Amino acid sequence: MKDVIIIGAGPCGLSAAIECNRRGLTTQLIEKHHIVRSIFLYPTYMQFFSTAEMLEIGDVPFTTPNDKPFRHEALAYYRKVASHFNLNITSYEEAVSIERHENGFFTVHTKDKRGHELQHEGKHVVIATGYFDHPNFIGIPGEELPKVTHYFREAHPYTGTKVAIIGGSNSAVDAALELSRVDAEVTVVYRGETISNNIKPWVRPLFEGLVNKGSIRLHLNSKVTEINEDTVVVTTNEGQKTVIDNDFVLALTGFHPDRQLLASSGVQLNGDMEKPAYNPETMESTVPGLYVAGVIASGSNANEVFIETGRVHGRLIAEHIRPSQL
Incomplete structure (x- = not known):
């Protein structure tokens, strides 16, 4: 039984794990691919719009000789951060459903890369999945062609x-x-x-x-x-x-988060049935103990949440689960 299970090991998921660990909470990150998959899928020679400081998590400096960091630098940085904090990451395992029990605890049901069904127990769950697996299709003849x-x-x-x-x-x-x-x-x-x-x-x-x-x-x-x-x-x-x-x-028409996991978990989706309802001060959804972090918290415009803004979600979540002693 972990205190917090975090689904998604992108920058926002990693940040949430770090902030929870700092408060003495036990965590497990479940990632269906590998850490920071979305950044890996960026163009090979892409340069970020943001400065390195705006991409930092866990108060670990992101050093670069460039005004704006490049993709390969970000990959190395987030690998270093995950190793530095010795984060508990289970890679190549996909969360398929979340079950909330009467006692308020959760079971996260998963499948590994061989199709084996597994499950993990947690007192709280954070959904921090991204969107790069789900492009916005145009819906025109020929879009399915290999070209x-x-x-x-x-x-x-x-x-x-x-x-x-x-x-x-x-x-x-x-x-x-x-x-x-x-x-x-x-x-x-x-x-x-x-x-x-x-x-x-x-x-x-x-x-x-x-x-x-x-x-x-x-x-x-x-x-x-x-x-x-x-x-x-x-x-x-x-x-x-x-x-x-x-x-x-x-x-290159953009991407959108997959909110099926949210919906099947009972989280209320607002307006266009895409944006999850949550408390912006705590990131807790309408399901007690279930939180959202990163781009999954956005509406139909996935670009309203970036690493720069989503990285702070973990601090709000950790503070709500275990408030710091003043």
Whole structure:
């Protein structure tokens, strides 16, 4: 019997475990993949928008020679933090259901990578699952083709090919810049009047410069409405269609958390039935003893919670479970 079972070993889950351990609570982290899986799935050469200080957890300094840290630095940092605090992490085991008993304690039912069913007992449960396993599908013909992916890792495999990027956020702009460097023929399709206002300020002028030179084709007020083996169909908001030769499609349309575990545990979901109801001062859900941390606490816009904000959730949770002695 653990004091706290934490489902998800991303930065927010790790932070929750650290804060609970500091208050003398026993913890167990259950992770269906490996620690900080979401960061691992970021593009290989991605640079964060945030400074290193804003990504720190457990008061462990995140040192980097760069103004903004890169993906590989974050992976090394969170590995170091997990090792430093000797966190109890069970990797490659998926939580499938949470059972609350009459005495208020919980049983978390899981499956390991071999399909074996297991269970863990805890007095409290924290759900800190992310969203990178669940891309936002567009729902258009051809989206299921092998040439289509919702993840961009690096540009090399696309050298000399024709690539269509769906989206206008930082991930789309970063991918377009990397692809242009390997002589890919890049077309960016975005439904908005301009690309996102949240584009990293040191990246925007580079992207706009390549668009102005014609090195990157930008279709605004448009969307991809059909994907075929050798082409994509781009349709403007006014209904005008253009057929573009194409080898690969990067549908960088974002991700969303899977709230099935929350719903099946009895947690109330508000409004659009996506945002869990919880106390923002304690992060406790409508199920007593069951807490949320990180992006799972967000609404339909998963970007409203980042590492910078979600990392403090663990402190609120730990303080509610075992208040510090003043």
